[in-house]
Amino acid sequence: MDKDQIPSVAEVLGQGDSQIIGITGSPTTTIKITIDIKEESKLGRILGQMVHFVVEEDRQKILVVGQVISIETQNRWHEDSTFKGVIRLHGKLPHLSGRADNRIAEISVQATYSIVVGSHSEARMLGTSPSTGIEVRKMSNQLMAALMKTYDNDVTYMGHVYGTEVHMPFWFRHFGKNDPAPEGRRGAGDAHHIGVFGKSGSGKSVTAAYMLMGYAKNSKYMNILVLDPQKQFSLNKDLPNGLDLEVKVRGYGMEFKKYSMLDDLCLPGSEHELFSSLLMKKGFIRRGFGITTEDKDLAASIAIASYLSHRYEVSEGKRCDLNRMNTNYSQSLMEETLGKFIENSGDNEYMRMVYAKGTFRDDKVRIIKEVLDSEDKRNSLYAQYWAPVMQYFMATKTDGTGRKTIDDIVDEIADPNKGGRFIVLDISSEKEPLISENVRALFVRLIEERIKRAGEECYAEGKRLNCLIVLDEAHRFISSESDDPQIKSFTKGIIDSVRTTRKYGIGYMFITQTIESLDKEILQQTRIFAFGYGLTLGTEIRVISNIVNNEAAIQLYRSFIDPSSTNRYPFMFYGSVSPLSFTGSPLFLEVYTDPADFK
Numbered sequence: 001m002d003k004d005q006i007p008s009v010a011e012v013l014g015q016g017d018s019q020i021i022g023i024t025g026s027p028t029t030t031i032k033i034t035i036d037i038k039e040e041s042k043l044g045r046i047l048g049q050m051v052h053f054v055v056e057e058d059r060q061k062i063l064v065v066g067q068v069i070s071i072e073t074q075n076r077w078h079e080d081s082t083f084k085g086v087i088r089l090h091g092k093l094p095h096l097s098g099r100a101d102n103r104i105a106e107i108s109v110q111a112t113y114s115i116v117v118g119s120h121s122e123a124r125m126l127g128t129s130p131s132t133g134i135e136v137r138k139m140s141n142q143l144m145a146a147l148m149k150t151y152d153n154d155v156t157y158m159g160h161v162y163g164t165e166v167h168m169p170f171w172f173r174h175f176g177k178n179d180p181a182p183e184g185r186r187g188a189g190d191a192h193h194i195g196v197f198g199k200s201g202s203g204k205s206v207t208a209a210y211m212l213m214g215y216a217k218n219s220k221y222m223n224i225l226v227l228d229p230q231k232q233f234s235l236n237k238d239l240p241n242g243l244d245l246e247v248k249v250r251g252y253g254m255e256f257k258k259y260s261m262l263d264d265l266c267l268p269g270s271e272h273e274l275f276s277s278l279l280m281k282k283g284f285i286r287r288g289f290g291i292t293t294e295d296k297d298l299a300a301s302i303a304i305a306s307y308l309s310h311r312y313e314v315s316e317g318k319r320c321d322l323n324r325m326n327t328n329y330s331q332s333l334m335e336e337t338l339g340k341f342i343e344n345s346g347d348n349e350y351m352r353m354v355y356a357k358g359t360f361r362d363d364k365v366r367i368i369k370e371v372l373d374s375e376d377k378r379n380s381l382y383a384q385y386w387a388p389v390m391q392y393f394m395a396t397k398t399d400g401t402g403r404k405t406i407d408d409i410v411d412e413i414a415d416p417n418k419g420g421r422f423i424v425l426d427i428s429s430e431k432e433p434l435i436s437e438n439v440r441a442l443f444v445r446l447i448e449e450r451i452k453r454a455g456e457e458c459y460a461e462g463k464r465l466n467c468l469i470v471l472d473e474a475h476r477f478i479s480s481e482s483d484d485p486q487i488k489s490f491t492k493g494i495i496d497s498v499r500t501t502r503k504y505g506i507g508y509m510f511i512t513q514t515i516e517s518l519d520k521e522i523l524q525q526t527r528i529f530a531f532g533y534g535l536t537l538g539t540e541i542r543v544i545s546n547i548v549n550n551e552a553a554i555q556l557y558r559s560f561i562d563p564s565s566t567n568r569y570p571f572m573f574y575g576s577v578s579p580l581s582f583t584g585s586p587l588f589l590e591v592y593t594d595p596a597d598f599k
């Protein structure tokens, strides 16, 4: 509908044709309101409904909007001890059971607006708790449209109010200033972190995709980087039929790019330890040194890394930058490295890291010599074990095409002067068994560190980035309890980052199956929460209760049904995600199953 044709709030309310579900009751505060349910509406679905009513304050009409988050049946006869005997005898109370029931609902107030005839409605807070006896009506799409008229450009629709057909407005604002510039987009004024939680299959990635489409409306005002370990965003995999992230993002005027680790991106050229650990996994050391035990394998891998990084450092990055290798140099580097282990064979600092002395060492020296002395052996060791690892580090592939480095990606994302880039980085590398979770964690950590550094530099120059970094399946990379050194160090780094990067204009979105996996520190820094189905176990629900701090809302969240049996994807949102959530009450939503509804 054309914006001018949307009737005003006063007009919609004047028509008075939305269903009355009850009247305000007692007790009631400015944010939590009890309503007595009317007889006729008892049988209809009430839980989750968005409702509204009008109060008068300082001779001004104020519209109150809230969501029903709990319902209780009361029948005082059933609570009376003398009647309990009758119930036991008859199974119920004749004439009283059912008929004398009262139903009370609790609504949490989402937003209040002053209604000015002939003008748009202003958001404001209630000055006092509403009186009892005021008619409470169901929210309609018509009234919602009237309310959102002023926010129209900023609002995104990605689902229905829980259990209803009413479209729920959201806003996904960039992290810049909140200037209502004529043709600009309002920012949130600040960067913030976002958490999307829920069991596997609860619809997190799909919901996050919708949220990102909402963020993409900010087009040139922000940059977005999605780290995609399941290819869900890169391939539109397992997204509802017809949801095409790329098409949408481009449609909003953002540049959409997809890169895949290993194919389009090289591994970091100064990570010699990563290189040598991959060599070890590939079997280079067993073959080249004739080593057969795990501890010696590891010791030799550390020795290789220390040789390469030593050379890198003394040449100030000119030598042994693995990104700058070509085939010739790569093979001669292999030979040189092996040679390093046998020179001055009596006392060789690198060999000493593996074997102090003795026949084992002499044996390995002999094997390395044999390899180096035979062109065939050298070539086959190179082709089978060294080259396949080195190829992932080379910025120029063997077919001559180029690969981007981590710095290239960071330059595209962390650019204070240019927004409008949406980059999806496929870090699945499913075809290459060498690339374990641990390598992915290292990769993600390096990207994260460099973006943070770029943010820091901009900040020092008085500029801010405006970028969102999305990490799907974050529990795989972030865990304070993990023994894996890469995951440990990424976790430590990210905890430090969430504290500091907001002021640089960098926000994170973590999508994760377990809320516990995110450190308390991270949760404290998170501003927007989306909770999908299934986090109802003890510790998890306790963490959620601490965040949301609303018993009735937690009960409603617990009543969510597994989407795999209903094809409905309910979420509880908490934080500043909607023009309707300015009181800070959680919002309950069912994410659209038809992407055509997304607006």
Ligand SMILES: Nc1ncnc2c1ncn2[C@@H]1O[C@H](COP(=O)(O)OP(=O)(O)O)[C@@H](O)[C@H]1O
Binding pocket: 198, 199, 200, 201, 202, 203, 204, 205, 206, 207, 238, 239, 240, 569, 591, 592, 593, 594
């Ligand atoms: N809003 C939705 N509409 C339709 N299908 C959905 C919706 N959300 C999730 N699904 C489907 O449910 C499955 C799991 O969703 P996904 O987002 O991958 O879950 P998670 O990331 O929580 O594991 C996928 O097959 C997906 O297509």
Ligand SMILES: [Mg+2]
Binding pocket: 204, 205, 206, 232, 472, 473
């Ligand atoms: Mg997922």
